[in-house]
Every structure is written in structure tokens, then in C-alpha cells.
Amino acid sequence: MIPLIELRGASYRYPDGSHGLRDCHLALRPGSRNALLGANGAGKTTLMQHLNGLLQPETGVLRWKGETVVHNRAGLRALRQQVGLVFQNPDRQLFSAHVEEDVSFGPLNLGLPETEVRNRVAQALRAVGLQDHARAPVHHLSFGQKKRVCLAGVLAMRPQLLVLDEPMAGLDLPMQQDLQRLLDALVAEGVTVLVSTHDPDFAADWADEIHVMAQGRCQLSQPVAALLTQPSAWQAVGQTPPQVMALHAELVRQGLLAAVPVPRSIERLLAVLRARTLPASQESVIHDA
Numbered sequence: 001m002i003p004l005i006e007l008r009g010a011s012y013r014y015p016d017g018s019h020g021l022r023d024c025h026l027a028l029r030p031g032s033r034n035a036l037l038g039a040n041g042a043g044k045t046t047l048m049q050h051l052n053g054l055l056q057p058e059t060g061v062l063r064w065k066g067e068t069v070v071h072n073r074a075g076l077r078a079l080r081q082q083v084g085l086v087f088q089n090p091d092r093q094l095f096s097a098h099v100e101e102d103v104s105f106g107p108l109n110l111g112l113p114e115t116e117v118r119n120r121v122a123q124a125l126r127a128v129g130l131q132d133h134a135r136a137p138v139h140h141l142s143f144g145q146k147k148r149v150c151l152a153g154v155l156a157m158r159p160q161l162l163v164l165d166e167p168m169a170g171l172d173l174p175m176q177q178d179l180q181r182l183l184d185a186l187v188a189e190g191v192t193v194l195v196s197t198h199d200p201d202f203a204a205d206w207a208d209e210i211h212v213m214a215q216g217r218c219q220l221s222q223p224v225a226a227l228l229t230q231p232s233a234w235q236a237v238g239q240t241p242p243q244v245m246a247l248h249a250e251l252v253r254q255g256l257l258a259a260v261p262v263p264r265s266i267e268r269l270l271a272v273l274r275a276r277t278l279p280a281s282q283e284s285v286i287h288d289a
């Protein structure tokens with residue numbers, strides 16, 4: 001299958017000579033959920049900024065649906081209509097005085113009719129739960145609300161690929177859960193999503209594929225199901241495996257659960273445990289624990 005987007009052999013240095021990417025490969029399947037892990041400075045933000053053409057690789061190539069992206073005005077305009085990037089820091093993305101104005105910037109720029117722009121803005125603000133803040137000054141919003149405005153601005157463009165740079169960072173738990181539900185709804189509509197995160201538990205629970213970067217390289221791309229059975233694969237790329245893996249391994253060792261499948265989260269593991277019909281003696285062991 002042709003990837004929706006593919007970066008091959010991409011290298012990039014910042015003007016001061018720092019390496020952002022080194023011979024980096026990444027391919028995303030259409031309609032998939034992807035989590036991007038990596039230590040601070042691994043190159044996640046740099047990689048994401050290549051996916052919508054904000055940065056151009058010095059060597060290597062970016063392909064959209066198998067076609068090489070040309071980094072000229074027309075090529076970048078076409079790419080940015082399909083690839084929406086939500087920045088790590090909302091203050092770098094927002095530049096209008098009011099929420100509505102900011103969210104409508106992209107659709108207006110596409111040259112859409114005014115009623116269509118208004119509909120898209122209203123729908124995007126509803127999607128992120130900010131419909132009552134349409135006329136609020138951006139600088140009156142909290143950090144989490146600003147992040148949601150950025151997301152609304154990108155949603156209003158109706159991209160096929162949504163790239164979110166650490167969207168959960170700085171959000172409270174209910175907001176994180178809302179965001180996860182919103183991402184699920186977008187994936188159900190066929191949108192492909194790439195999320196960078198420092199949380200392997202979230203990655204394992206939510207993603208179809210996990211990609212891990214280190215020192216500017218994408219060092220691992222694998223389906224979550226495969227990674228859940230391989231703690232050494234996580235350790236080999238400097239990542240701590242999700243907590244559910246150690247807990248599941250211990251329950252297998254104690255003869256309480258089968259070795260496969262490995263549940264994707266502790267909540268799912270608990271559901272498996274609760275669903276079991278246990279002999280009375282073992283039931284007391286689990287309840288006492």
C-alpha cells in the first residue's frame with residue numbers, strides 16, 4: 001500500500017549547524033493512528049515541521065500519496081491543505097487578536113466562500129468545546145484553551161493528515177480525554193493522525209503504530225501489537241515500556257493470565273481480570289492484592 005505520507009532519507013541542519021534530522025525515514029499508512037516517541041531533542045518537532053513543508057530537507061525526499069513534494073509556492077500550498085500541523089507551543093501558532101479570527105484564517109486563505117468559512121469555524125470550535133469563546137481575546141485564554149484554538153484552526157482546514165506536536169502536554173485529565181475522543185472521531189472519518197508524546201502508556205493504548213526517534217533518526221516503526229510483546233525493543237531505543245507490559249508479565253508469571261494477547265492499557269488488563277471466572281482461592285488472592 002502506498003503510504004499517505006513518507007519522508008525518506010531526510011537530513012536537516014539548523015542554521016547554527018545543529019542536526020535536526022539525520023537520514024530519517026517515516027511512513028504513515030492512510031487512516032492510521034501514529035504515536036511519535038523520543039527524548040527531548042530527539043527530533044520530533046523537526047520531523048513534524050517537515051511533514052507540512054515548514055522545513056525542507058537538505059537531502060532526502062517528502063512524498064504525499066507517492067508523489068514527491070516540490071517545495072515551491074504551489075507545492076507547499078497543496079501540501080498544507082492536506083497536512084495540518086498543531087505546534088508544540090500555542091503562542092507560536094496563534095497570531096490573531098480573537099479566537100474566531102484565528103480559526104478562520106486558514107479557510108479564508110483557501111479562498112472559501114464566507115458562509116462556508118463561518119460553518120467550518122463554528123464546527124471546529126464546537127469540536128474543541130470552545131463554541132462559547134468565539135469572540136474571546138486570545139490572550140485571555142488559558143494555556144490549554146490556546147492549544148484547543150490551535151487545533152480548531154487546523155481542523156477548520158479539514159486536513160487528511162493531522163500532525164499534533166505534544167498535544168496532551170499541559171492539558172488537564174478531562175481535556176486529555178476530550179482530545180483523545182476527538183482524535184478517535186477524526187480517525188473514524190478517515191483522517192490519519194500523528195501525535196508526538198513522552199507518554200508510552202498513552203502511545204500503547206491509543207496508537208496503531210509507534211515510531212521512536214533518537215538523535216534525529218526514526219529508529220523504530222512498529223505496530224503496537226508487536227511492541228507489546230517485546231520489552232527489549234523499547235529498551236533498545238531508549239524508551240521505558242508501558243507499565244501494562246510489566247504488570248501483565250507478572251500476572252502471566254503467577255499463572256493468572258495467558259501470555260498473549262497483551263492488553264494495551266492497565267484499564268483493559270483490569271477488564272480482562274474482572275471478566276475471568278476465577279476459582280474461589282485465586283479470587284481472594286486478587287482481591288487482597
Ligand SMILES: Nc1ncnc2c1ncn2[C@@H]1O[C@H](COP(=O)(O)OP(=O)(O)OP(=O)(O)O)[C@@H](O)[C@H]1O
Nearest residue numbers: 014016018019020038039040041042043044045046
Ligand atoms: N531553532 C533551532 N535552532 C537550532 N537548533 C535547533 C532548533 N530547534 C531544534 N534544534 C535542535 O534540533 C534537535 C532536535 O530538536 P527538536 O526540537 O526537533 O526535538 P524534540 O524531539 O521535538 O524535543 P522535545 O521533546 O524537547 O520537544 C535538537 O538537538 C535541538 O537542539
Ligand SMILES: [Mg+2]
Nearest residue numbers: 044045046088
Ligand atoms: Mg518538540
